[in-house]
Amino acid sequence: GESVGLHLPTLSVQEGDNSIINCAYSNSASDYFIWYKQESGKGPQFIIDIRSNMDKRQGQRVTVLLNKTVKHLSLQIAATQPGDSAVYFCAENRAGANSKLTFGKGITLSVRP
Amino acid sequence: DTAVSQTPKYLVTQMGNDKSIKCEQNLGHDTMYWYKQDSKKFLKIMFSYNNKELIINETVPNRFSPKSPDKAHLNLHINSLELGDSAVYFCASSPRTGAGYTFGSGTRLTVV
Numbered sequence: 019g020e021s022v023g024l025h026l027p028t029l030s031v032q033e034g035d036n037s038i039i040n041c042a043y044s045n046s047a048s049d050y051f052i053w054y055k056q057e058s059g060k061g062p063q064f065i066i067d068i069r070s071n072m073d074k075r076q077g078q079r080v081t082v083l084l085n086k087t088v089k090h091l092s093l094q095i096a097a098t099q100p101g102d103s104a105v106y107f108c109a110e111n112r113a114g115a116n117s118k119l120t121f122g123k124g125i126t127l128s129v130r131p
Numbered sequence: 132d133t134a135v136s137q138t139p140k141y142l143v144t145q146m147g148n149d150k151s152i153k154c155e156q157n158l159g160h161d162t163m164y165w166y167k168q169d170s171k172k173f174l175k176i177m178f179s180y181n182n183k184e185l186i187i188n189e190t191v192p193n194r195f196s197p198k199s200p201d202k203a204h205l206n207l208h209i210n211s212l213e214l215g216d217s218a219v220y221f222c223a224s225s226p227r228t229g230a231g232y233t234f235g236s237g238t239r240l241t242v243v
Contacts, residue, residue, distance in 0.1 A: 061234030
């Protein structure tokens with residue numbers, strides 16, 4: 019079966035440091051990957067996505083890296099801020115008429131002042 | 132204006148009751164979804180509708196019945212509520228299946 023998983027349940031970083039959140043996926047047919055951020059009491063919010071024909075994509079302070087060889091996805095957050103404290107999810111999708119996002123388990127990022 | 136809005140935000144009810152959660156999106160998206168998030172924050176898809184037609188039903192008990200009167204609305208009705216139904220339910224929409232999801236802020240259902 020397909021699954022998307024995160025290596026660590028929690029991550030604590032010092033404000034100003036860079037954060038790296040890792041994710042493994044098992045479905046080699048997945049062609050689209052997304053990172054979501056969920057703050058307390060809110061729904062998941064899109065951060066950045068990447069398609070399988072790319073290995074890196076950059077946004078504002080965030081970078082997503084995709085390694086299809088080992089089925090690994092990572093989210094890098096530069097100069098982590100207190101507002102980055104949240105639960106982060108990776109999600110994967112496979113193209114098709116009835117495609118759907120499959121979410122990983124979520125990792126809590128805690129930023130120390 | 133909220134892009135994907137759910138009501139109510141909180142719902143506390145007794146076992147055996149029937150309840151509904153409503154969802155509306157003003158993004159003009161064709162596809163809408165219901166996800167369930169458990170106490171460990173795991174998000175699992177329940178249903179997906181595309182242009183008012185059911186396209187995904189992830190082995191959800193038939194006590195759960197989604198209804199889409201038009202492509203901007205997807206409601207979730209739950210019969211005979213059980214303790215295990217307690218969770219946060221998220222509605223989402225996307226312009227097409229599998230891409231560009233926008234989530235609502237969730238409905239926290241507590242069954243007592």
